[in-house]
Amino acid sequence: MTEFFNVLPPDEARKLLFRHLTTVLPSETIPTATAVGRVTAAPLLSPLSLPAFRRSSMDGYAVRAADTYGAAESLPALLTVVGEAPMGKATAVTLQPGQAVLVHTGGMVPDTADAVVQIEHTQSLQSPVSNLQSPPFEIEVLRPVAVGQNVLQIGEDVAEDEEILPAGHRLRPQDLGGLLAVGITELAVARQPRVGILATGDEVVHPTLITRPGQVRDINSYTVSGQVIEAGGIPVRGGIIPDNYGMLETAVAKLLAECDMLVLSAGSSVSARDMTARVIAGLGEPGVLLHGIATRPGKPTIVGVVGRKPVLGLPGNPVSAMIQFDMLGVPTIYRLQGLAQPPRQRFVRARLAQNLPSASGREDYVPARLADSADGLLATPVFGKSNLIYTLVNADGLIKVPLNKAGLEAGEWVEVRLF
Amino acid sequence: MTEFFNVLPPDEARKLLFRHLTTVLPSETIPTATAVGRVTAAPLLSPLSLPAFRRSSMDGYAVRAADTYGAAESLPALLTVVGEAPMGKATAVTLQPGQAVLVHTGGMVPDTADAVVQIEHTQSLQSPVSNLQSPPFEIEVLRPVAVGQNVLQIGEDVAEDEEILPAGHRLRPQDLGGLLAVGITELAVARQPRVGILATGDEVVHPTLITRPGQVRDINSYTVSGQVIEAGGIPVRGGIIPDNYGMLETAVAKLLAECDMLVLSAGSSVSARDMTARVIAGLGEPGVLLHGIATRPGKPTIVGVVGRKPVLGLPGNPVSAMIQFDMLGVPTIYRLQGLAQPPRQRFVRARLAQNLPSASGREDYVPARLADSADGLLATPVFGKSNLIYTLVNADGLIKVPLNKAGLEAGEWVEVRLF
Structure with a gap:
């Protein structure tokens, strides 16, 4: 057990924790169609070229570009349409000079054509465009096309x-599209971390009682479960354990064996927190890494690792628990899956609506409502003691007051971590 | 069937569609613990006050504040600790003047106390604070507390x-916490919209073939499915239908009957799109509302309503299909659930890395990569024909070029719609 009350800023706490987590969870192979939100376990190479054939990007006529050079409204190029490129099949027609083939968007351009004239730049001599007769028929091309034009x-x-x-x-959804388009219908992704959650x-x-x-009702088991799901993990709730060393030790050991990571929502008294730390320390090496994070709220957070599995002891109060889990637990779930970069949409910049006092040497996270204004987003702090869950219910995100700032002034641009 | 080719900007298209969708889906009652991402069907009132009893927000001693007035390091107030407030139970002790009760964070403050002195501002005369003996014992209070201090x-x-x-x-996770904290263990939420998806x-x-x-392989069924899930709907994939009016009509009617909304990924040719419009028009009133959206990519999008159920005919090309679904389909799924405001995290502001040409009178959406820079976020357009799914795979979001702008210049602030 660590003998001193060791406190670090959040970034350093994460780094310290991650140094003890050298491995990513093993991968599993799943259908691509069900893989939204999962994290790739290996680089993926395309097994083929896409498109696999030359496709028209317009409705029009596949032509030899040279046949259209010099064409103009006043001097159209006259071409004979000798066939139609069928959708979903190879186009068998061979073009001779002066010939064209009717082609639809997405259709295959014949090998002997090198461009597509879009239908709006042609006119049919025989009939309206909307009522095309069977080839052969003649068209006038009103504008020239370059080699490769309108051809993928x-x-x-x-x-x-x-x-x-x-x-x-x-x-993301488009990644599934990109994979399926080249025939990758299953792929290796990191297994979803199972995150054990115990309330004490x-x-x-x-909550039903x-x-x-x-x-008070247990709410941390459920708020943290929601955060685990949003981060891509699987919550495994282990229930509520009284402040009893033996019972807590048994419950923690059992749940840790079944899971990849463990979260304890500690009792709110000092002695309950101490008990959490003792239990983590007793489970195995390296045990407790940190006894606190230099933030408000959430200072008394325990960061530990037991046999490569992260163990977090969150403060009992629900606001601190959520904020600490957001800063430490969510990045750890990403890390266990090998995610290279956390999702970008977690932050927005906003102007502060009023002064915000803070102490230097500590990162403050202040719940805030966001509203649109002529100057951009406006962030209004939701003040309240850190024990009050409704400060978070009534907020859209958290204003970050950096470590070295003694407060922020109204009108300053601030970074807001969105929920 | 609408006789003219009717085109509107996206905002107006949404408004037109929403005017025909007067109803929100019926509600269902589900456990609060499983309700992350669901939309409340009715306002929720708290059945009780929270906290339900006066709680200490510190580890310390519950006192009569008046007993501490004038206390200082040089002149401590002497109090007798006559009991300990147990965690999880009512505190039965009655305080006489000059008395205090040991209380833990979250513990119940006795009725006869009106403030809590935190333990760091006291000293015990008998023993170190970490080894408290049983009451009664004496403490010195080194600082005064006001009435109500450290009491929730x-x-x-x-x-x-x-x-x-x-x-x-x-x-969100904290909303679950707020509901469970007051004993709301189940609640009414809008039913999740079932969104039928057909590729034609x-x-x-x-994709397995x-x-x-x-x-080409069907990818729109899967990208749109992912978008439906992210918006809170349930995708129901109906497979791939050939360009055959009778078969399409049958498949559409069947799937529409089972679902709350229908999405067709039209064949990419003009005649296939016309067929989609004819099928929608034939299913019932009001039928096709719009034949196009003034955007690039994605102009040939069909917006319809059949018997209060929205029906969207997306362009066949995968980039247009995703962008149009993001602009029309996702807000419709929100609307069907009665969501008052779409999630805010969909937009960030970034500086444009290079000039971006566009045509006035049309909203352009240009895929872009985002990178952090000293000036804030930098958005670099990913150029490519709108048929190329990898323009979206390689992008973090879409730069919006407003309707009335003829292009944007490098260095300008732009709005990026995040994926």
Whole structure:
């Protein structure tokens, strides 16, 4: 057990924790169609070129570009349409000079054509465009096209053997599209971290129970579960444990064995927190790494590692617990999946609506509402004691007051960490 | 069937569509613990005050504040600790003047006390603070406390009958916490919209198949499914339908009957799109509302309503399909659930890295990569034809070029719609 009350700023706390987590969870192979939100376990190369054939990007006529050179409204080029490129099949027609083939958007351009004239730049001599008769028929081309114009070339989207996604990439809907387009219908992704969650404290009861004076309902098990799901993990709730060393030790050891990471929502008293630290320290090396994070709220957060599995002891109060889990737990879930970069949409810049006092040497996170204004986003702090869950319910995000700032002034640009 | 080719900007298209969608889906009651991402169907009032009893926000001693007035390091107030407030139970002790009760963070403050002195501002005469003996024992208070100090009052977090969440609110982890804290263990939320998805086109084949020349794999069914899930809906994939009016009509009617909304990824040819419009028009009133959206990419998008159910005909090309679904489909899924305000984290401001040409009178959406720079976020356009899915795979979001702008210049601040 660490003998001193060791406190670090959040960034350094994360670094210290991550130094003890050298491994990413093993991968598993799953269908691409179900992989949104999962993290790639290895780089992915395209097995083929896309498009696999020359496709028209317009409705029009596949032509030899040279046949259209000099064409103008006043002097159209006259071409004979000798066939139609069928959708979904190879186009068998061979073009001779002066010939064209009707082609639809996405259709295959014949080998003997090198450009597509869009239909709006042609006119049919026989009938309105909307009522095309069977080839052969004649068209007038009103504008010239260059070689390659309106033709998607083989491999223009992605080339064979090109890396299409790196390892550690969280899959979005378009990534599924890119993979399926080249026939990658299953892929290796990091296994989703199983995150054990235990609430402790003699005063904590299940939310369905009627509370007696002195009791409070367990909410941290559920707020943290929601955060785990949003980060891509699987919450495993282990229930509520009273402030009893033996019971806590048994429950923690059992849940840690079943999970990849463990979160304890400590009882709110000092002795309950001490018990959490003792239990973590007793489970295995390296045990407790840190007894505190230099932030408000959430200072008394315990950061530990037992046999390569991260163990976090969150403060009992719900606001501190959520904020600490957001700063330490969520990045750890990303890290266990090998995610190279956390999602960018977690931050916005906003102007501060009023002065915000703070102490230097500590990162403050202040719940805030956001509103649109002529100057851009406006952030109004939601003041309240850090024990009050409704300060978070009534907020859109957290204003970050940096470590070395003694407060912020109204009108300053601030960074808001969105929920 | 609408006789003219009707085109509107995206905002007006949404308004037109929403005017025909007067109803929100019926609600269902679900456990609060599983409600992250769901949308409240009615305002929620707190059935009780929180805290339900006066709680200490510190480890320390519950006192009568008047007993500490004038206390200082040089002249401590002497108090007798007559008991300990147990965690999770009512505190039965009655304080006489000059008496105090040991209390832990979160513990119940006795009725006869009106403040808490934190333990760091006291010293015990008998033993070190870390080894407290049983009461009664004496302490010295080194600083005065005001009435109410370090005490969370009844209802300070939320008052009985106060509205805690409005209708149309998408539930976040802390909202679950706020609801469970007051004993709301189940609640009414809008049913999740079932969104039917059909791919059409003779050239489109299932992603597991080997393509022949002229064929492409269906990817729109899967990208749109991912978008539906992210917006809170349930995708129902109906497969791939060839360009055949009768088959398409049958498939559309069947899927529409099972779902709350329908999305067609049209074949990419003009005739295939016309067929989609004819099928939608034939299904019922009001049918097709719009034949196009004034954006690039994605102009040939069909917006329809059949018997109060929205029906979207997306362009076949995967980039247009995703962008149009993001602009029209996602807000419609929100709307069907009664969501009052779409999630804010969809936009960031960034500086444009290079000039971006555009045509006035049309909203352009240009895929872009984002990078951090000294000036803030930098957005670099990913150029490529709108048919190329890898322009989206390689991008972090879309730069919006407003309707009335003829292009944007390098260095300008732009709005980027994040994926």
